[in-house]
Amino acid sequence: GESVGLHLPTLSVQEGDNSIINCAYSNSASDYFIWYKQESGKGPQFIIDIRSNMDKRQGQRVTVLLNKTVKHLSLQIAATQPGDSAVYFCADVRSNDYKLSFGAGTTVTVRA
Amino acid sequence: EAQVTQNPRYLITVTGKKLTVTCSQNMNHEYMSWYRQDPGLGLRQIYYSMNVEVTDKGDVPEGYKVSRKEKRNFPLILESPSPNQTSLYFCASSPREGNTIYFGEGSWLTVV
Numbered sequence: 256g257e258s259v260g261l262h263l264p265t266l267s268v269q270e271g272d273n274s275i276i277n278c279a280y281s282n283s284a285s286d287y288f289i290w291y292k293q294e295s296g297k298g299p300q301f302i303i304d305i306r307s308n309m310d311k312r313q314g315q316r317v318t319v320l321l322n323k324t325v326k327h328l329s330l331q332i333a334a335t336q337p338g339d340s341a342v343y344f345c346a347d348v349r350s351n352d353y354k355l356s357f358g359a360g361t362t363v364t365v366r367a
Numbered sequence: 368e369a370q371v372t373q374n375p376r377y378l379i380t381v382t383g384k385k386l387t388v389t390c391s392q393n394m395n396h397e398y399m400s401w402y403r404q405d406p407g408l409g410l411r412q413i414y415y416s417m418n419v420e421v422t423d424k425g426d427v428p429e430g431y432k433v434s435r436k437e438k439r440n441f442p443l444i445l446e447s448p449s450p451n452q453t454s455l456y457f458c459a460s461s462p463r464e465g466n467t468i469y470f471g472e473g474s475w476l477t478v479v
Contacts, residue, residue, distance in 0.1 A: 298473050301468065355468065
């Protein structure tokens with residue numbers, strides 16, 4: 256079936272380095288895509304989103320890239336900090352009913 | 368402050384004893400939904416509601432019921448809980464048109 260998934264379940268990053276978290280999706284009808292961050296004991300928090308008619312979008316220290324040709328989504332975090340340690344989820348959204356489909360998540364651990 | 372509030376946050380119950388997890392949002396959002404989060408499976412949608420008195424099944428609705436009698440509240444009902452419903456549950460809401468989906472803090476449910 257159609258789904259959104261992440262390439263790797265875990266990612267260990269040195270503090271100060273850039274992080275890249277990848278996601279593959281299969282639903283070509285998705286209208287936009289969202290990255291969420293979930294810290295331990297908390298609900299998912301919105302980080303950044305990108306619409307299907309865009310290739311790149313930048314936020315504060317984060318950049319999302321969308322490659323529709325290969326159905327690939329990535330989140331880049333610049334100068335990773337200890338506070339970036341969390342589980343990151345990508346999700347695709349269907350515009351007709353705003354249903355989100357989540358990937359399984361990537362656990363990012365920042366090494367001091 | 369924009370909030371999605373869930374109660375209870377933590378609950379241990381016995382098989383077959385009906386329980387309700389409440390969810391309330393103060394943002395006048397039309398769209399609300401429930402997810403469960405299990406290790407390795409990410410967030411899976413249980414039920415969603417596009418508006419008052421309008422509810423639909425998500426990906427894993429079996430064993431759950433919902434109601435949407437008023438805009439702000441969207442309770443999740445487990446008529447006869449079973450151990451496979453032990454999970455972390457999240458309620459979420461969003462405006463009908465928009466891309467920011469707000470999540471509650473989560474409700475840890477254990478069924479013994």
